[in-house]
Amino acid sequence: MLALLAFATAVAGEAMSAGLFHPKVGSLANGLRIVVIEDHRAPVVTHMVWYRVGAADEPPGKSGIAHFLEHLMFKGTTKVGSGGFSKIVARNGGRDNAFTSHDYTGYYQNVARDKLDLVMSLEADRMVNLRLDPEDVETEREVILEERRSRTDNKPSAQLSEAMHATQFMAHPYGIPVIGWQHEIEALSREDALAFYRTYYAPNNAILIVAGDVTAEQVMALAETHYGGIPRADTPARRRPQEPPQLAARRVELRDARVNQADLRRSYLAPSRSAGETRHAVPLSLFAEMLGGGTTSRLYQELVVKRKLAASAGAYYSATNLDRRTFSLYVTPSPGVTVTAAEQAMDEVLAAVLRDGFEAAELARSRTGMLAAAIYARDSLFTSPRIFGDALTSGLTVEQVEGWPDEVRAVTMEQVMAAGRAVLDPRRSVTGLLLPEG
Secondary structure, eight states: OHHHHHHHHHHHHHHTSOOSSOOEEEEOTTSOEEEEEEOOSSSEEEEEEEESOOGGGSOTTOTTHHHHHHHHTTSOBSSSOTTHHHHHHHHTTOEEEEEEOSSOEEEEEEEEGGGHHHHHHHHHHHHHOBOOOHHHHHHHHHHHHHHHIIIIITOHHHHHHHHHHHHHOSSSGGGSOTTOOHHHHTTOOHHHHHHHHHHHOSGGGEEEEEEESOOHHHHHHHHHHHTTTSOOOOOOOOOOOOOOOOOSOEEEEEEETTOOSOEEEEEEEEOOSSSSSGGGHHHHHHHHHHHHSSTTSHHIIIIIIISOOEEEEEEEEOOOOSSOEEEEEEEEEOTTOOHHHHHHHHHHHHHHHHHHOOOHHHHHHHHHHHHHHHHHGGGOTTHHHHHHHHHHTTTOOHHHHHHHHHHHHHOOHHHHHHHHHHHOOGGGEEEEEEEEOO
């Protein structure tokens, strides 16, 4: 009852503020944070548990252990046999999966409303009762090694991305692939997985997010029943090596006989909403949209539509990372156009934008598109909890997620250009070339 009273107080405070999703928030005595996004249009729910640990938090020499453990979490507990978790969810008409990034690990189930109690009990069980048979560990290692071979080692494009990240981040673990380096995956042990699990998989390091046809009070009561008795763990603070200032442009060139179409990419070290010059993060999102966010963007119009030098061109940037990440550009030259010519043209467009700025109509169009995308996110019982999980595990607050549209509306052209000029400094860049052999 005390927990319910605390939750009701938090809900009342949250309801007074306007925002996108109008979540209701609370917590349990053991530190588990809870976010509920009520949506009563259909009798279904999405249940997610996010852990504030990812590939960038791994011990040195143990790359891939966060992703490895994600796989092993489906191998069973003292109550559920190996592989039984997903079978139970499927038998009850639901679907489930998991994902790992540098900043978080997440697990989810989409089920009918009356199955929320079931999936909550299953997820709470494996938060504390994971059981790993040595045979399962070895089998899953081979699965992950094959995943790496198929998704990275056999794809020159993915190899270039991996090389560019390692070149951009010389100190920060963002330069290490989430799946891990092959030689380190091969050396990971059952004991490594269990040590990582016992350190980070605890309620005080987790966030429970439920979206769908439920009330906050129902979710809180179920959470108290299933998660409330799990003890806290002595989880260490997230302290990562930080990237030193980048003083010189870097280039990576990958030639491969399997490459049929050359590719040009460039990334710049950039702030996030949680790290670096955070005031630039939201304006930089608008800058990315105007520069390369679609077929109406500057890069696409200049290189694809007008000059016919590229088959595709664009830019992308995510402001939601725990530490500084990257602002990225890409150009795929048209047949017969050299990478050198494509890069020169890209640089000309960048120089013109940084010198002359954008038109007011471009800012208005990009702002409208970003706000519309945020509104459309309300329609998905997967997207809305994904947005909160991504933000909360990356150092942001519920209030910052809800206030994001107001921040976008308040951005001026001067702020957009200041952000672009601060970040798109050639000295902070890594240029990658993907070329055919010869």
